[in-house]
Amino acid sequence: MAKMTNLEKRMARWNSFSAEIRDAVETELKKEVDDMVAAIQRAAPVSDFEARPGELRDSVSAYPVQGRPAAWRIIVKAQDKKGRYYGSYVEFGHNTEDGRRVAAQPFFWPTYRSRRRGLRARILRPARKLIREMFPRG
Secondary structure, three states: OOOOOHHHHHHHHHHHOOHHHHHHHHHHHHHHHHHHHHHHHHHOOOOOOOOOOOHHHHOEEEEEOOOOOOOEEEEEOOEOOOOOEOHHHHHHOEEOOOOOEEOOOOOHHHHHHHHHOOHHHHHHHHHHHHHHHHOOOO
């Protein structure tokens, strides 16, 4: 028998849950992802240097990862005139073409780190409630 990869194990475990529990978890996860995107957008700096002020803020979005249950990616898609993504330059700072250092203005990772505390518990709360209803103690 072939050895299962970690993803295959997770997929098998996910599929073993009832559809009702999976739906509850996915609904709560979508809500948490939307809240995270909104928080990152609030924290994103708005600059006069952008072609359209607020472009960095407005480019923050999320999408589900294909082939992985209950998995989402949050991305920053703002591009400069040359087509380069510049969210990471704002997040971590960078050197300009003339050698000046532009200070970092972190907005993505500090927001993510502050919101991830208790994330798993908030996502699993509806599933736990359903399980308690399905299998009452006593």
